[in-house]
Amino acid sequence: MSLMxxxxxxxxxxxxxxxxxxxxxxxxxxxSNSGGLGSLGAGMTAPEVINTQINQIRRLxxxxxxxxxxxxxxxxxxTLDTPMPDWLQAYYSDNAIDIDLPDNPAHLFSQQLQVxxxxxxAVASFTFGIINEQQVKALQDVGTxxxxxxxxxxxxCAWADIGADAVCxxxxxxGGHRGGWLAASEQDPLGLLTLISQTQAITDIPLIAAGGIxxxxxxxxxxxAGVELAQLGTxxxxxxESGISPTYKNALLQVANSDYTxxxxxxxxxxxxxxxxxxxxxxxxxxxxxxxxDCLYDNNTLPPYPQLNAMTKPMRANASKLGDxxxxxxxxxxxVRLVQAESVQSLMQRLLNELNx
Amino acid sequence: MSLMxxxxxxxxxxxxxxxxxxxxxxxxxxxSNSGGLGSLGAGMTAPEVINTQINQIRRLxxxxxxxxxxxxxxxxxxTLDTPMPDWLQAYYSDNAIDIDLPDNPAHLFSQQLQVxxxxxxAVASFTFGIINEQQVKALQDVGTxxxxxxxxxxxxCAWADIGADAVCxxxxxxGGHRGGWLAASEQDPLGLLTLISQTQAITDIPLIAAGGIxxxxxxxxxxxAGVELAQLGTxxxxxxESGISPTYKNALLQVANSDYTxxxxxxxxxxxxxxxxxxxxxxxxxxxxxxxxDCLYDNNTLPPYPQLNAMTKPMRANASKLGDxxxxxxxxxxxVRLVQAESVQSLMQRLLNELNx
Numbered sequence: 001m002s003l004m005x006x007x008x009x010x011x012x013x014x015x016x017x018x019x020x021x022x023x024x025x026x027x028x029x030x031x032s033n034s035g036g037l038g039s040l041g042a043g044m045t046a047p048e049v050i051n052t053q054i055n056q057i058r059r060l061x062x063x064x065x066x067x068x069x070x071x072x073x074x075x076x077x078x079t080l081d082t083p084m085p086d087w088l089q090a091y092y093s094d095n096a097i098d099i100d101l102p103d104n105p106a107h108l109f110s111q112q113l114q115v116x117x118x119x120x121x122a123v124a125s126f127t128f129g130i131i132n133e134q135q136v137k138a139l140q141d142v143g144t145x146x147x148x149x150x151x152x153x154x155x156x157c158a159w160a161d162i163g164a165d166a167v168c169x170x171x172x173x174x175g176g177h178r179g180g181w182l183a184a185s186e187q188d189p190l191g192l193l194t195l196i197s198q199t200q201a202i203t204d205i206p207l208i209a210a211g212g213i214x215x216x217x218x219x220x221x222x223x224x225a226g227v228e229l230a231q232l233g234t235x236x237x238x239x240x241e242s243g244i245s246p247t248y249k250n251a252l253l254q255v256a257n258s259d260y261t262x263x264x265x266x267x268x269x270x271x272x273x274x275x276x277x278x279x280x281x282x283x284x285x286x287x288x289x290x291x292x293x294d295c296l297y298d299n300n301t302l303p304p305y306p307q308l309n310a311m312t313k314p315m316r317a318n319a320s321k322l323g324d325x326x327x328x329x330x331x332x333x334x335x336v337r338l339v340q341a342e343s344v345q346s347l348m349q350r351l352l353n354e355l356n357x
Numbered sequence: 358m359s360l361m362x363x364x365x366x367x368x369x370x371x372x373x374x375x376x377x378x379x380x381x382x383x384x385x386x387x388x389s390n391s392g393g394l395g396s397l398g399a400g401m402t403a404p405e406v407i408n409t410q411i412n413q414i415r416r417l418x419x420x421x422x423x424x425x426x427x428x429x430x431x432x433x434x435x436t437l438d439t440p441m442p443d444w445l446q447a448y449y450s451d452n453a454i455d456i457d458l459p460d461n462p463a464h465l466f467s468q469q470l471q472v473x474x475x476x477x478x479a480v481a482s483f484t485f486g487i488i489n490e491q492q493v494k495a496l497q498d499v500g501t502x503x504x505x506x507x508x509x510x511x512x513x514c515a516w517a518d519i520g521a522d523a524v525c526x527x528x529x530x531x532g533g534h535r536g537g538w539l540a541a542s543e544q545d546p547l548g549l550l551t552l553i554s555q556t557q558a559i560t561d562i563p564l565i566a567a568g569g570i571x572x573x574x575x576x577x578x579x580x581x582a583g584v585e586l587a588q589l590g591t592x593x594x595x596x597x598e599s600g601i602s603p604t605y606k607n608a609l610l611q612v613a614n615s616d617y618t619x620x621x622x623x624x625x626x627x628x629x630x631x632x633x634x635x636x637x638x639x640x641x642x643x644x645x646x647x648x649x650x651d652c653l654y655d656n657n658t659l660p661p662y663p664q665l666n667a668m669t670k671p672m673r674a675n676a677s678k679l680g681d682x683x684x685x686x687x688x689x690x691x692x693v694r695l696v697q698a699e700s701v702q703s704l705m706q707r708l709l710n711e712l713n714x
Contacts, residue, residue, distance in 0.1 A: 153694075154617045172529070173548040187623030188640075191530035191548035193578060194569030194691045201695060202617065212551030217582050221550060225578035260511045260559065266544030283545075334551045337510075338558060 003166055003206045003228040007122055007145055008064045010035030011352055012219060014168075014208055016233030017041035017068030017125060018176055018331070020244075025053060027241035029060030030344035034352075037123060037229070038063075043070030047111040054119050064122030066147070069112050071129030071181075072306065077106040082303035084311050087293055097318050105310035120144050125168065127179035128277070128305070130155070133162040140165075147208065149179025151189060153199045160205040168231055169195050171211030175234045175268070175333030177279040186278050189270065196225045214335035216354020232351075234333040239344045249341075251282055251325040252332055256339045268336060272300060274316075274329040276308030282336070285326035286315075360523055360563045360585040364479055364502055365421045367392030368709055369580060371525075371565055373590030374398035374425030374482060375533055375688070377601075382410060384598035386417030387701035391709075394480060394586070395420075400427030404468040411476050421479030423504070426469050428486030428538075429663065434463040439660035441668050444650055454675050462667035477501050482525065484536035485634070485662070487512070490519040497522075504565065506536025508546060510556045517562040525588055526552050528568025532591045532625070532690030534636040543635050546627065553582045571692035573711020589708075591690040596701045606698075608639055608682040609689055613696045625693060629657060631673075631686040633665030639693070642683035643672075 004012055015031040017023060019041035028038030040057065042050045050067065057065055080101060092099050113131075116124050117138055124139050125147035136146050140163070148159030148167045156167045170179050171192025178189065190198070192211040199207065209222035210231035219230040237244055238252050255267055270280050271287050273294050281287075287294070295302055302308055312329075319327035332339075340347070361369050372388040374380060376398035385395030397414065399407045407424065414422055437458060449456050470488075473481050474495055481496050482504035493503045497520070505516030505524045513524045527536050528549025535546065547555070549568040556564065566579035567588035576587040594601055595609050612624055627637050628644050630651050638644075644651070652659055659665055669686075676684035689696075697704070 152617075157617075171548055171550075173551045184623065188626050188691070190691050191528055191550075191569050193528075193549055193575055194530045194571070196578075197569070197572050197575050197692060198694055200574070212548050212554070214551070215554050217557070218550055218554050221553075221578040221582035224581040225574050260509075260514075266541065269545045334545070334547050335554060337555055 003208070006165070007037060009037055009229075011355070012223060012229045013037070013348065013351060014066070014229050014231040015039055015236050016210060016231045017066060018233050018237070019043040019045070019068070019070070022237055022242050022244045024241055024243040025056040025060055027236060027239065027243065027344060028057050028065050030241050031236070031348065032061045032063035032065045034345060034348035035063070036348060037066055039066040039068055039123070039125065042067050042112065043127065044106070045112075046107050047115050050112060050115045051119055054115070054121060066123030066125055067116060067121050068125040068127060069109060069116070070106070070127050071131060072106055072109050074108060074110065076304075076306065077108050078104045080105050080307055080310055082307050085293065085302065087290060088311060091315065095318070097314055099314055101310055101314075105306040116144065117142055123147055125149060127177065129181045130158055130162070136163050150199075151178050151180030151195070152182050152185035153195070153202050155180045155182055155185065156199045156205060157203045160203045164205065166206040166208055166228070168208040168210050169199055169227070171195050171209070172270070173212030173334040174210050175280050175336070176331040177275065177277055189278070192222070193225060196222065196227055200226055212333050212335040214338040216351045216357065219351065219355055234336050234339060235347060236344065237332065238339040238341050239347055240342070241344050245320060245328075247320070247323045247325050248328060248330055251330050252336055252339050253341055255282065255332075255336050260337070268332050268334055272302050272308070274309065274312050275305050276300075276302050277305035279329070279331060280333060282330035282332050284328070284330060360565070363522070364394060366394055366586075368705075368712070369576065369586045370394070370705065370708060371423070371586050371588040372396055372593050373567060373588045374423060375590050375594070376400040376402070376425070376427070379594055379599050379601045381598055381600040382413040382417055384593060384596065384600065384701060385414050385422050387598050388593070388705065389418045389420035389422045391702060391705035392420075393705060394423055396423040396425055396480070396482065399424050399469065400484065401463070402469075403464050404472050407469060407472045408476055411472070411478060423480030423482055424473060424478050425482040425484060426466060426473070427463070427484050428488060429463055429466050431465060431467065433663065434465050435461045437462050437664055437667055439664050442650065442659065444647060445668060448672065452675070454671055456671055458667055458671075462663040473501065474499055480504055482506060484534065486538045487515055487519070493520050507556075508535050508537030508552070509539050509542035510552070510559050512537045512539055512542065513556045513562060514560045517560045521562065523563040523565055523585070525565040525567050526556055526584070528552050528566070529627070530569030530691040531567050532637050532693070533688040534632065534634055546635070549579070550582060553579065553584055557583055569690050569692040571695040573708045573714065576708065576712055591693050591696060592704060593701065594689065595696040595698050596704055597699070598701050602677060602685075604677070604680045604682050605685060605687055608687050609693055609696050610698055612639065612689075612693050617694070625689050625691055629659050629665070631666065631669050632662050633657075633659050634662035636686070636688060637690060639687035639689050641685070641687060
């Protein structure tokens with residue numbers, strides 16, 4: 001049986017789980033009510049809030065939806081002992097911003113996972129790491145399909161080996177954080193199509209394709225490549241139901257409304273500068289000013305995720321308050337030029353029309 | 358009429374024009390005799406030799422084939438005045454290699470182009486720049502289809518504006534040099550699928566897709582995305598008819614025969630270190646040792662193409678003599694894991710079987 005049928009979808013579209021507030025209950029429910037899979041990006045959310053949000057979504061839709069968590073060890077979630085980089089410290093003092101760091105850089109994954117066992121949803125997806133076979137089994141026992149997120153073929157095999165129902169192959173085109181965990185996948189991030197081909201060469205686990213997909217034609221393309229579902233994130237960021245700030249939304253729409261010629265510094269890029277982990281977002285002053293501290297091929301000398309994420313939070317909170325897009329993380333995929341200001345329903349309808357054309 | 362019919366192909370496969378000796382007359386003829394478009398990578402070849410090779414190919418096939426040239430100004434082709442980087446100079450003296458530089462770093466484009474006007478072929482394709490409207494017209498007047506190579510949607514529009522018959526959209530997955538010329542496309546190289554979507558959004562010039570395509574499924578995928586032909590390069594490098602050295606061929610096959618786990622430093626990467634222009638190849642000692650001098654996001658401080666290409670030639674020639682893969686440019690795309698040692702006929706048959714499956 002196809003993944004679409006197993007989950008109970010009527011179209012092959014997954015709305016990407018984007019942590020940080022973009023995926024409101026309204027957004028998720030609108031996607032699910034259109035026959036796709038709405039998904040809550042819950043990785044950075046407190047366990048009790050995840051539970052509340054699941055219940056909110058359920059009040060808005062009776063259709064299946066998913067929740068995504070970020071796999072972190074207890075030590076990673078509770079340690080904030082790496083020294084802040086000098087240049088970041090200097091930024092804070094130059095701009096008179098209080099460095100108000102949390103006690104813990106992340107919520108406990110084990111507690112977040114427990115919410116999904118106690119209050120089961122149709123799909124639980126995971127990024128940043130892999131869970132164990134018992135955890136997969138426990139989720140499946142409560143009726144939840146388990147989806148891993150990978151950037152490398154051998155990460156897909158690892159999820160297949162522990163009995164996951166599918167993996168989301170996330171190409172380098174994708175916005176936001178890369179979902180895999182192997183350093184190998186960060187050295188030369190694979191483009192979506194070749195990631196699909198190489199993954200299919202070594203495992204037959206069902207695939208969900210993510211990265212740069214913005215049109216029905218692109219969905220048909222990945223289906224033809226042998227993928228069951230297409231996952232779109234950036235396309236949903238500029239919908240009316242998206243929870244991102246007006247500053248962030250305007251920055252995305254500004255790219256879409258530009259004439260393709262104002263791109264000498266690139267539109268998006270992969271960076272570690274916001275969180276310590278590779279993620280793709282719009283190029284802004286922060287990324288350009290501190291580009292020399294960004295680490296791609298080299299050994300990563302930045303504080304690891306989630307520590308750097310916690311350290312840049314005061315800057316992002318201040319920028320948010322000021323409406324300053326130049327110091328916000330403006331996560332977006334390479335397809336960002338094609339975003340539109342529209343309702344979820346209109347986006348879904350457009351995609352379905354293109355799919356059926 | 359479709360591009361396939363216009364050119365006179367019986368299958369939607371273009372063999373990428375790879376300069377430097379890979380595309381032997383035998384390779385090109387075998388592709389064209391299988392119904393695809395064989396292509397000579399002639400950018401680094403002297404005009405009179407291009408003429409000879411065209412005649413050699415014609416003796417082996419009566420089917421259409423293409424020739425690719427690299428667009429350089431006369432000044433770029435004849436200037437070698439940038440100082441050699443200190444680290445490269447040091448490499449030469451440490452390894453007692455004579456620095457025997459040519460008078461000119463490249464052949465004259467105008468003379469190469471004249472060959473194609475005097476001895477016309479089915480398709481003339483261009484990389485590294487754009488020609489003018491009169492040159493397009495002159496080629497079309499002798500019965501040649503003109504194809505530009507682009508990495509950015511606005512480069513595609515530029516070719517459409519001067520009446521080119523098609524453009525090859527080359528995704529970041531592609532091996533070898535990037536065919537575009539805008540700095541914008543180098544700051545954040547676009548993945549193939551999103552490059553296709555974004556190009557289609559602003560021009561309807563027929564597209565040829567290149568970058569990471571290794572299977573019939575991937576060819577079907579890009580066709581579904583709205584592309585007429587798929588261009589494969591890396592897949593042809595390990596064929597019996599390919600002209601690359603045994604050292605280079607073995608390095609590619611070694612990756613294909615590895616178990617996907619030996620990839621901590623990545624398999625391929627984009628680099629400027631060999632030629633001054635961004636190109637994708639296997640990671641080897643040279644790329645790793647001098648990684649800190651490579652320029653991606655930063656302003657490029659390396660000597661420009663083709664000057665650095667000329668400066669690294671003594672190193673590559675020496676490595677070639679010694680069978681040392683660690684100091685050769687091992688151009689390869691992200692799909693390199695899927696190469697096989699086989700004949701062109703067997704590769705073409707496999708692709709066609711997958712295409713028709």
